[in-house]
Amino acid sequence: MITCWILERRCLQGLHCFLSNKSIPILDVQEEEFAVLEMGSRRQTFLLIFASQILAILGQTNSNDAAALFALKASWNNLPPNWEGPDPCGSSWAGVICNNSRVTSIKLSGMGLEGNQFGDLSSLSALQILDLSNNVGLKGTLPPSIGNLKNLTTLILVGCSFFGPIPASIGSLEQLVFISLTSNSFTGPIPPSIGNLSKLSWLDLSDNKITGTIPISHDSVLGLDSLVSTRHLHLSKNQLSGPIQPQLFSPDMKLIHVILDHNQLTGEIPESLGSLQNLEILRLDWNSLNGSVPSKLNNLTSLNELYLSNNNLNGSIPDLTGMNLLTYVGMSNNSFNASSVPQWFTSLPLLKTIYMENTTLQGQIPVDIFSLANLETIGLANNKLNGTLDIGTRYGNNLTLDLRNNSIKDFTQKTGYNMNISLAGNPICDGTGATAKYCAIQISNDSFSSPMSCPAMSCNSDKTLSPTCKCSYPYTGTLHFFSLSFSNLENSSYFSTLAGSMMKAFLSNGLPVDSVSLSDPTVDVYSYLQIEAQIFPATQDSFNHTSISSIGFLLNRNPFQLQYFGPFFFTSEGYCCFADGKKKSSHTGLIIGISVGCALLVLLTLCAGLYAFHQRKIAKRAGHSSNPFESWDRDTSGAVPQLKGARWFSFEEIRRCTNNFSESNCIGSGGYGKVYKGTLTAGEVVAIKRAQHGSMQGAFEFKTEIELLSRIHHKNVVSLVGFCYEQGEQMLVYEYIPKGTLRESLSVKPKFQLEWTRRLRIALDAARGLAYLHELADPPIIHRDVKSNNILLDDHLTAKVADFGLSKLLRDDDKGHVTTQVKGTLGYLDPEYYMSQQLTEKSDVYSFGVVLLELITARAPIERGKHIVRLVAETMYDSKDNSKLYQLIDPRIGPGSKLEGVDRLFALGMRCVNESGADRPSMGEAVKEIESILEIASLSKHREDGLTSTTYEDTTQVSLDDFYNDKAFDYSGKYPSGGLNTTY
Known part of the structure; x- marks a missing residue:
C-alpha cells in the first residue's frame, strides 16, 4: 500500500504537469495536501472526484456541471445507487436530466436524502427544474447563491427541513414559474423581491414560520401586488401579521386561489378583493380580521369556496346573491349582527356545504333551504334558532343537519325522515317525546377507501x-x-x-x-x-x-x-423497495476513460482500484460484526444478557404460536404491519407485532428499541415479552391485553359500558404510566403517540399505555427537548411541537389532555372538521353556568350536573392542551389532580351506596410520595411487603 501511495502521488503530479498548459479544470494538487490526506475514504473520494473531472471532458457532461454534481454527491447521503461513474449525463444518473451536455433538471423527490449543504449547486447555470421534495433529512438554510440559477423555472422543496430566512436573491430568478416551499421551517419575512418574478404562476409558502406583513410595492421596491401573472397565492399556516393592504389586489391580476388562513392578520377585508374576477377559492379563516364583509365580494361571480370563519367580523351577514358557482360557505364564529337565516342560500343552486355556527342567527329556518339539490351539510349549531323545525319533503338523502345548542322547541317530522339530524341542546330534547335519533350526540364515522373487486386474494406480509x-x-x-x-x-x-x-x-x-x-x-x-x-x-x-x-x-x-x-x-416518508437497489460499484467506465485519455490515467486507476479492493476487504471483514445482534449470546434458556426480562424467539416459534400467521389470529393492523394473537408453548397468550417490509427499521435502531422496551416495567405500561429478528423479519412480542383499546370502549357500540368512576380510574392509570416514562425511566422516554387507541384495557379494566414505535429518549444533553421530524396522530398532535419540531415531555401532556376530553365526551378528536379542544373551549367560553358544557358529556355516564369532579377534569384537560407547553402541567401533577378528583367521586359514590369514607380510605388510598419513591415502588406497580397495592 505504501508503494501504491507513492506511485499515486507521482501519477497525480505528472497529470498536473501534463494538463497544466491546457484549459481543463482540474483540482490543484500541492505537496502539502498529500501530507494531510488520510489513508481512509477521504483519499478514495479525492481520487474519484479528480478522475471524474478529467473524464467529464471525454464524456457527455459539461465539466462545470459534473463538478457541481460531484460536490452534491460528497455533501449528501442516500443518493440513488447509480450515481456512479464520471459522466452524469452519459450514465443517466437517476433524477438528473441533461440537454446538450448541460444539466437542466434535478428531480430527487422522496429519495430519503440527508445533508445540510448545497455544495456548488448554484454553478448549474442551465438548471431549469429543482425538486428536492419529501426529503426530511435535507436541512439547513437556503443559500443566497441560489439566485445564480438564472434559468430556473420550477423550485419545489415541499416536506424538507429547511429553516432560516428565504433569501432575497430568489427574486432575481426571473424565469421562475412555480415556487413551493411548503411544510418546512422557514422564518423571517416574505422577501419583497418576489414581486420581481413577472412569470410566476404558483407561489406556495404555506406551513412555515414566516412572520411580518404581506409585502406590497412602495417607492421603487416591488411587492406581491406586482405578481399580475400569478394564479395561486398560498401563504397559509404561518405567523403573518398586520392588515391585508388594499393595494395587494387589482383587476389586472389572474389569481384563482387566495389562501391566507391560519395567520395573525388583522384589519378589514379589503374591497379590492372584489376586483379578482377569476377568483375561485378565498380562504381568510382563522385570522383576527374585523369590520364588516365588503359588499364588493358579490363581484366574485367565479368563486366556488368562501372561508371566513373564526375571525372577528361584525356588521351584517353578507348577501352573496349572484355568486351562483358557490359550493362552500364558511362564516362560523364571527360577531355578525343578529339576523335570521339568510334567504339568499336558496338562490345558490350548487351549494354543498354551509357552516354558520355561532353567528347569532335567530328565528325559524326557511324550509326552502333543505330543497337545494346538491346540499350535503348545514352546520348552524350554537345560534339562537327557535320555533318549529320543518325540513319539508324535498331534501337529499345524504344531508347532515347540525342544529345543536339552539332554542328549537318542536320538530314537524319526528319520525320517518331520512337525514342526519342533531338537535342535542335544544328544548325539544328536554320533552317526553324526544328521541335518541335526533337528540343524541352524533359521532361521525365517515370513511372511504377505493373499492376492491378482487376475488379472495391476499399478498404476503410485505406486499x-x-x-x-x-x-x-x-x-x-x-x-x-x-x-x-x-x-x-x-x-x-x-x-x-x-x-x-x-x-x-x-x-x-x-x-x-x-x-x-x-x-x-x-x-x-x-x-x-x-x-x-x-x-x-x-x-x-x-x-x-x-x-x-x-x-x-x-x-x-x-x-x-x-x-x-x-x-x-x-x-411521503419515502419508499421502501426500490427496484434498482444498490449494486456493487464498478470502475469499468473509469478504466476505459483513462485508457482513452492517456496511459498515466490507467496507472492512476490501477492504484485507486487496488486501494478500493483493499478497503472492500476491510469492509467485508467488518461486515460480519455489523449486525448488532451478533454479540447477543442466546443461551439454552433463550435469554439475552443485555435485555431485562425479554427473550429472543425464533421465527419458527412465532410461526407456530400464530398458526402460521393465519388471518383468524390477526387482531389488528396499521401502517407498521399486523398484530397477531399467539399462544406460547407454556400457555402464555401474547400479542405479536409483525413489521411489514416498508416499515422496518435498521438493525441498530431495532436493537435500541428492544433494549429500551425491555427496561420498562410498570403495571400501567404494556410489557415486552420478547422479539424475533430472523429471516428478514422484525417482530415484537407483548403481553396480551384482552379488552382492547380505550377508543373501542368509547365507540358508539362498545362491548361494555364505562361508568364515571371507572373512566377516572382509566385516566389515572394512563397518567401514571406516562408519569413513569417521563419521571422514573432512565433516560426519560417521550411516547410521542399518546392516543385512546394506544391505551389498552386488561381483564380488570386497568389501563396500560402501549405502542412505543415513535418514542424518543430524552438524554441529559438534549436540554429538555429532542429536535425531530414531526410524527404522531392527527388530532392528538401538540401544535407547539408541530411548529417548532422540538419534542418535549409536554407534547405527551397535550395528547393526554385530548384523551381526557375523549373520556368525558366519547367524541373523536376531530369530528365533522372540528377539533374537540376547540369545541370544548368555545363551549366553556359560551357557558356561564356550565349547562352547555354538560351537554358535551357522553350521555351514557349520566347527567353532567351530577358527576362529581367533571368540572375539574374538564379544566385539567384544557390545562393539558394549553397552547404553550410551559403552561401545561407535568404528568406527575396530572396524576395528583386525577387522584384528588377520583377520591371525591368515589367518596360520593360510596355515600350513595351507604358506605363510609373510612371504608374507602382504608382500602384504596395510595400515597403519591410512595408512588414516586424508588425504594417503595418496584416498577411493577406493586408495593413491597407491608405496603398497599394500587387498586385503582
Whole structure:
C-alpha cells in the first residue's frame, strides 16, 4: 500500500504537469495536501472526484456541471445507487436530466436524502427544474447563491427541513414559474423581491414560520401586488401579521386561489378583493380580521369556496346573491349582527356545504333551504334558532343537519325522515317525546377507501394488493388539500373522480403506474382534507428511483384538472423497495476513460482500484460484526444478557404460536404491519407485532428499541415479552391485553359500558404510566403517540399505555427537548411541537389532555372538521353556568350536573392542551389532580351506596410520595411487603 501511495502521488503530479498548459479544470494538487490526506475514504473520494473531472471532458457532461454534481454527491447521503461513474449525463444518473451536455433538471423527490449543504449547486447555470421534495433529512438554510440559477423555472422543496430566512436573491430568478416551499421551517419575512418574478404562476409558502406583513410595492421596491401573472397565492399556516393592504389586489391580476388562513392578520377585508374576477377559492379563516364583509365580494361571480370563519367580523351577514358557482360557505364564529337565516342560500343552486355556527342567527329556518339539490351539510349549531323545525319533503338523502345548542322547541317530522339530524341542546330534547335519533350526540364515522373487486386474494406480509388485483410495493403518502367543495366523505364518486384524474396525469406523462388507491379521508384541525394515497407500479412489483422522483414531482407540481377538490401538496416518508437497489460499484467506465485519455490515467486507476479492493476487504471483514445482534449470546434458556426480562424467539416459534400467521389470529393492523394473537408453548397468550417490509427499521435502531422496551416495567405500561429478528423479519412480542383499546370502549357500540368512576380510574392509570416514562425511566422516554387507541384495557379494566414505535429518549444533553421530524396522530398532535419540531415531555401532556376530553365526551378528536379542544373551549367560553358544557358529556355516564369532579377534569384537560407547553402541567401533577378528583367521586359514590369514607380510605388510598419513591415502588406497580397495592 505504501508503494501504491507513492506511485499515486507521482501519477497525480505528472497529470498536473501534463494538463497544466491546457484549459481543463482540474483540482490543484500541492505537496502539502498529500501530507494531510488520510489513508481512509477521504483519499478514495479525492481520487474519484479528480478522475471524474478529467473524464467529464471525454464524456457527455459539461465539466462545470459534473463538478457541481460531484460536490452534491460528497455533501449528501442516500443518493440513488447509480450515481456512479464520471459522466452524469452519459450514465443517466437517476433524477438528473441533461440537454446538450448541460444539466437542466434535478428531480430527487422522496429519495430519503440527508445533508445540510448545497455544495456548488448554484454553478448549474442551465438548471431549469429543482425538486428536492419529501426529503426530511435535507436541512439547513437556503443559500443566497441560489439566485445564480438564472434559468430556473420550477423550485419545489415541499416536506424538507429547511429553516432560516428565504433569501432575497430568489427574486432575481426571473424565469421562475412555480415556487413551493411548503411544510418546512422557514422564518423571517416574505422577501419583497418576489414581486420581481413577472412569470410566476404558483407561489406556495404555506406551513412555515414566516412572520411580518404581506409585502406590497412602495417607492421603487416591488411587492406581491406586482405578481399580475400569478394564479395561486398560498401563504397559509404561518405567523403573518398586520392588515391585508388594499393595494395587494387589482383587476389586472389572474389569481384563482387566495389562501391566507391560519395567520395573525388583522384589519378589514379589503374591497379590492372584489376586483379578482377569476377568483375561485378565498380562504381568510382563522385570522383576527374585523369590520364588516365588503359588499364588493358579490363581484366574485367565479368563486366556488368562501372561508371566513373564526375571525372577528361584525356588521351584517353578507348577501352573496349572484355568486351562483358557490359550493362552500364558511362564516362560523364571527360577531355578525343578529339576523335570521339568510334567504339568499336558496338562490345558490350548487351549494354543498354551509357552516354558520355561532353567528347569532335567530328565528325559524326557511324550509326552502333543505330543497337545494346538491346540499350535503348545514352546520348552524350554537345560534339562537327557535320555533318549529320543518325540513319539508324535498331534501337529499345524504344531508347532515347540525342544529345543536339552539332554542328549537318542536320538530314537524319526528319520525320517518331520512337525514342526519342533531338537535342535542335544544328544548325539544328536554320533552317526553324526544328521541335518541335526533337528540343524541352524533359521532361521525365517515370513511372511504377505493373499492376492491378482487376475488379472495391476499399478498404476503410485505406486499399490498392493488385495485387491479396485483401484489406489489406501492408508493404511499398523503395528499393535503387546501380546500374542498364537499363535506360528505362517504361519497365514493368524489374520490373515484380524483383517482381517475391522477391516473390520467400519470399515464400522459409516461409513468409506469398501474393504479391508484385512496383511503382514510379526514378533515384536520385546519379544515384541510387529507387522503392517504397508494400508487402501484405497472411493469414490475416495485418502482425504481427515477419513477418515484417523477411521481413525487408530478404530485407537487399540480398539473391536474380536478373537480370538487382544491389545490394540494403531497408528503411521503419515502419508499421502501426500490427496484434498482444498490449494486456493487464498478470502475469499468473509469478504466476505459483513462485508457482513452492517456496511459498515466490507467496507472492512476490501477492504484485507486487496488486501494478500493483493499478497503472492500476491510469492509467485508467488518461486515460480519455489523449486525448488532451478533454479540447477543442466546443461551439454552433463550435469554439475552443485555435485555431485562425479554427473550429472543425464533421465527419458527412465532410461526407456530400464530398458526402460521393465519388471518383468524390477526387482531389488528396499521401502517407498521399486523398484530397477531399467539399462544406460547407454556400457555402464555401474547400479542405479536409483525413489521411489514416498508416499515422496518435498521438493525441498530431495532436493537435500541428492544433494549429500551425491555427496561420498562410498570403495571400501567404494556410489557415486552420478547422479539424475533430472523429471516428478514422484525417482530415484537407483548403481553396480551384482552379488552382492547380505550377508543373501542368509547365507540358508539362498545362491548361494555364505562361508568364515571371507572373512566377516572382509566385516566389515572394512563397518567401514571406516562408519569413513569417521563419521571422514573432512565433516560426519560417521550411516547410521542399518546392516543385512546394506544391505551389498552386488561381483564380488570386497568389501563396500560402501549405502542412505543415513535418514542424518543430524552438524554441529559438534549436540554429538555429532542429536535425531530414531526410524527404522531392527527388530532392528538401538540401544535407547539408541530411548529417548532422540538419534542418535549409536554407534547405527551397535550395528547393526554385530548384523551381526557375523549373520556368525558366519547367524541373523536376531530369530528365533522372540528377539533374537540376547540369545541370544548368555545363551549366553556359560551357557558356561564356550565349547562352547555354538560351537554358535551357522553350521555351514557349520566347527567353532567351530577358527576362529581367533571368540572375539574374538564379544566385539567384544557390545562393539558394549553397552547404553550410551559403552561401545561407535568404528568406527575396530572396524576395528583386525577387522584384528588377520583377520591371525591368515589367518596360520593360510596355515600350513595351507604358506605363510609373510612371504608374507602382504608382500602384504596395510595400515597403519591410512595408512588414516586424508588425504594417503595418496584416498577411493577406493586408495593413491597407491608405496603398497599394500587387498586385503582
